Amino acid sequence: MKLKNEHFTIYEVEALKDEFLKELSSHKEVVIDLEKIIKIDMTAIQLLLSLKKSCSQHEKSFELKNIPDNIFKSFQISGCDTALGV
Amino acid sequence: MNEELELFKEDASEQLQYMENALVSANEEGIDDEKIGEIFRAMHTIKGTAGMFGFSTVVDFTHIAENLLDELRQHTIQTDEHMMDLFLKCKDHCEILIHHAILDEDVESETIDAGAVLVDDLLSYMPNNQTAIKQEMTQDTKEKVNIDVDENKIWHVSIRFSEDFFTSGMDILSIFSFFNKMGEILINIPIVDKIPPLEDLDPLKTAVGFELEFQSKVGYEQIEEVFEFVMDDVTVSIFEHDDLVGLKQLLSTQEDDSLKDLLLEQCIYDEVELDVVCVKEETETVKEEIKTVEVKKLDEINKEFEEKEQTKEVSNSKKKEVPKSFSLRVDSTKVDQLINQISEMVIANAKITQIASDREDSDLEEAANVLTDMLEDVRNGIMNIRMVQVEDSFVKFKRIVNDTAKKIGKDIEFIISGGDTELDKTVVEKISDPLVHMLRNSVDHGIELPDEREKAGKSRKGKVELKAYPDAGTIVIQISDDGAGLDKEKLLKKAVSKGIISEGETLTDKEIYNLIFEAGFSTANEVSDISGRGVGMDVVRRNIQDLRGLIDIESTLGKGTKFTIRLPLTLAIIDGFLVQAGNTKYVIPLENIQECIELTSDYNDEADGNTFINLRGEILPILDVKKYLNIGLEDEEEKRKNVIVVRYADTMIGLQVDELYGEYQTVIKPLGEVFENVSGISGGSILGTGEVSLIFDIPKLIEYRIQQQ
Numbered sequence: 001m002k003l004k005n006e007h008f009t010i011y012e013v014e015a016l017k018d019e020f021l022k023e024l025s026s027h028k029e030v031v032i033d034l035e036k037i038i039k040i041d042m043t044a045i046q047l048l049l050s051l052k053k054s055c056s057q058h059e060k061s062f063e064l065k066n067i068p069d070n071i072f073k074s075f076q077i078s079g080c081d082t083a084l085g086v
Numbered sequence: 087m088n089e090e091l092e093l094f095k096e097d098a099s100e101q102l103q104y105m106e107n108a109l110v111s112a113n114e115e116g117i118d119d120e121k122i123g124e125i126f127r128a129m130h131t132i133k134g135t136a137g138m139f140g141f142s143t144v145v146d147f148t149h150i151a152e153n154l155l156d157e158l159r160q161h162t163i164q165t166d167e168h169m170m171d172l173f174l175k176c177k178d179h180c181e182i183l184i185h186h187a188i189l190d191e192d193v194e195s196e197t198i199d200a201g202a203v204l205v206d207d208l209l210s211y212m213p214n215n216q217t218a219i220k221q222e223m224t225q226d227t228k229e230k231v232n233i234d235v236d237e238n239k240i241w242h243v244s245i246r247f248s249e250d251f252f253t254s255g256m257d258i259l260s261i262f263s264f265f266n267k268m269g270e271i272l273i274n275i276p277i278v279d280k281i282p283p284l285e286d287l288d289p290l291k292t293a294v295g296f297e298l299e300f301q302s303k304v305g306y307e308q309i310e311e312v313f314e315f316v317m318d319d320v321t322v323s324i325f326e327h328d329d330l331v332g333l334k335q336l337l338s339t340q341e342d343d344s345l346k347d348l349l350l351e352q353c354i355y356d357e358v359e360l361d362v363v364c365v366k367e368e369t370e371t372v373k374e375e376i377k378t379v380e381v382k383k384l385d386e387i388n389k390e391f392e393e394k395e396q397t398k399e400v401s402n403s404k405k406k407e408v409p410k411s412f413s414l415r416v417d418s419t420k421v422d423q424l425i426n427q428i429s430e431m432v433i434a435n436a437k438i439t440q441i442a443s444d445r446e447d448s449d450l451e452e453a454a455n456v457l458t459d460m461l462e463d464v465r466n467g468i469m470n471i472r473m474v475q476v477e478d479s480f481v482k483f484k485r486i487v488n489d490t491a492k493k494i495g496k497d498i499e500f501i502i503s504g505g506d507t508e509l510d511k512t513v514v515e516k517i518s519d520p521l522v523h524m525l526r527n528s529v530d531h532g533i534e535l536p537d538e539r540e541k542a543g544k545s546r547k548g549k550v551e552l553k554a555y556p557d558a559g560t561i562v563i564q565i566s567d568d569g570a571g572l573d574k575e576k577l578l579k580k581a582v583s584k585g586i587i588s589e590g591e592t593l594t595d596k597e598i599y600n601l602i603f604e605a606g607f608s609t610a611n612e613v614s615d616i617s618g619r620g621v622g623m624d625v626v627r628r629n630i631q632d633l634r635g636l637i638d639i640e641s642t643l644g645k646g647t648k649f650t651i652r653l654p655l656t657l658a659i660i661d662g663f664l665v666q667a668g669n670t671k672y673v674i675p676l677e678n679i680q681e682c683i684e685l686t687s688d689y690n691d692e693a694d695g696n697t698f699i700n701l702r703g704e705i706l707p708i709l710d711v712k713k714y715l716n717i718g719l720e721d722e723e724e725k726r727k728n729v730i731v732v733r734y735a736d737t738m739i740g741l742q743v744d745e746l747y748g749e750y751q752t753v754i755k756p757l758g759e760v761f762e763n764v765s766g767i768s769g770g771s772i773l774g775t776g777e778v779s780l781i782f783d784i785p786k787l788i789e790y791r792i793q794q795q
Contacts, residue, residue: 010253013290014289014290016289024284041257042252042257042258042259043289043290045294046281046287047284047289049278050282050284050287050289050293051284053278053282054284054285074259077259077262077263077266077271077274078258078259078276079275079276079296083276083278
């Protein structure tokens with residue numbers, strides 16, 4: 001699933017949760033493509049952590065791909081890079 | 087704007103004001119360590135709080151200024167006159183950066199350029215730091231200028247958030263970025279066990295927590311300051327990595343061993359350290375099993391822990407014995423709401439008092455009286471919250487006067503007195519702009535150039551004085567200067583040429599001086615960019631009148647001018663005196679009342695078609711309220727006539743009314759546009775009976791009566 005917005009922040013998380021739920025129910029492998037994202041915040045990272053938890057509960061694989069550098073830095077600074085498996 | 091950002095804005099503007107006050111006083115009295123300390127603390131606080139919100143432009147800039155201030159504190163660099171000017175400019179620049187950051191706007195290129203010039207200026211004082219700081223700015227590297235590695239400490243910071251933290255507007259990532267500016271996050275472990283699976287997640291609720299290992303030379307307080315604005319929404323535990331007592335305290339707050347396991351798993355603490363702090367009830371057998379050194383360590387830790395706990399208890403009990411005073415930052419609209427509510431309660435209580443009186447129920451009347459007293463106490467208490475000393479507002483004028491004087495080549499001594507006078511914060515805020523305008527006028531138009539002053543036999547240095555003091559229930563603010571004074575001839579000529587008055591019209595001195603308040607009137611030979619284009623003084627007067635205030639001018643040609651502004655203490659509720667004229671009840675502000683007298687025939691002394699009475703040898707002009715308002719003239723002879731002697735500033739008149747009812751606490755309600763042009767009425771009020779009473783605007787009535795003479 002490729003995120004269309006450039007921002008993945010508190011303003012987008014509610015809508016994206018619904019999209020992630022659909023993704024979760026319809027795919028065995030959940031892949032989130034972050035290529036277009038230029039801005040992320042902690043609400044978004046928490047959403048991803050929650051999605052990963054659900055994937056693990058439903059025995060589905062979880063992957064984040066095409067992570068831009070600055071987004072990767074945000075994962076790193078929050079220590080969530082390992083938790084998200086990136 | 088969310089509450090945290092609002093708090094940041096308020097705090098930053100307060101810090102900038104502290105900084106400016108210290109700089110201005112440094113310019114006047116010379117710089118000393120205390121002032122450098124004040125300026126440094128202001129810059130440091132702004133940097134810290136801006137960092138929490140991720141305002142990197144503010145952080146980068148304040149950081150350079152803070153570095154120079156730090157050098158000054160250490161006496162490694164000496165101050166010079168230019169430096170104080172430079173810091174003043176830095177303060178202004180900082181204000182602009184904060185403004186843009188709060189509004190999330192891009193900074194204009196001119197501001198960026200101006201900032202670069204200031205940075206170069208700042209760096210020119212620190213040749214040794216230039217490379218490091220510049221590199222730091224351009225590469226966004228960590229703030230480690232001159233950090234001695236040996237001084238670095240490793241801190242453990244445990245952070246948990248309230249579930250509403252996300253909606254506070256502060257991003258957790260910004261907090262980490264700021265940590266990395268203060269030092270380096272060595273390890274950051276997200277605590278994810280409380281994050282529910284997606285199906286159960288409310289994306290706006292905060293479930294994540296963090297355990298950080300952070301290396302920096304900063305101290306406990308500075309780390310704690312990072313959370314200053316979100317203290318209510320965060321639980322933080324900060325201790326040095328080696329402080330096993332701190333670790334024990336942290337683990338003792340946990341419900342289970344998951345945190346301990348995590349710290350072990352992530353190799354933040356080793357098994358020995360964790361076992362040592364986690365042994366809660368040691369037995370002899372267990373003790374024997376633990377190596378001697380560990381037992382010793384454990385004993386020490388437990389002893390230390392107990393001592394700390396005891397100290398905490400002692401200090402808590404001490405705290406109970408001696409309550410510590412603290413200040414509380416509250417949104418002023420909350421106080422306004424309280425005032426509105428108390429205002430409604432005053433009206434409701436008036437109704438109860440009325441009912442008690444109508445029913446002649448003495449018990450109810452007594453209870454209502456107690457309630458009245460209590461309400462008055464509560465009202466005074468709330469009003470006091472709004473009262474602020476005018477000092478802070480006045481001090482900021484120092485810079486305006488100095489800057490204005492410098493710009494036009496005048497040398498001016500600016501004296502402030504009565505700064506401890508208290509006034510309603512709203513009034514202080516609203517009077518600020520008019521005062522700035524008047525002070526600029528005094529400097530620009532009032533005070534002469536040094537050479538002119540010398541020719542006139544005056545000292546080259548002009549004097550402008552700003553004074554505040556309470557007087558008869560009002561606050562008086564005076565601006566006086568020893569300048570050229572107002573030239574009546576010049577004023578009259580100008581007024582005629584502008585068509586404000588007609589040629590040959592006779593005016594009193596006061597009327598002539600008041601011409602400067604007419605729209606479009608300007609007396610300066612050349613319109614300057616300092617005191618505007620003559621559109622200011624009429625706005626000044628209108629602003630003062632909007633505050634129910636009065637402005638008066640005294641001037642002596644060649645000697646100077648004095649502006650006197652009288653303002654009410656507060657705007658919302660007044661203590662009034664209830665009277666009746668015709669069928670309508672009126673309220674006279676108690677602060678204006680001197681005395682009440684019965685108007686007997688002995689007093690009557692008709693003169694010149696107007697009514698006067700002889701009040702203990704003084705002529706007192708009388709204003710018949712019914713005649714003035716053209717109401718209820720029938721049955722005039724039958725009613726007893728009473729006179730209320732009212733005073734405003736130095737003028738007294740008597741108001742002739744029919745009935746006197748006594749003191750009455752009154753909530754001022756605006757009357758709306760329909761009554762806008764009814765002179766002499768400043769507002770309305772609802773009485774306990776539900777009747778509407780009108781509040782007299784005493785200054786206007788006095789003005790009307792005096793003009794009649």
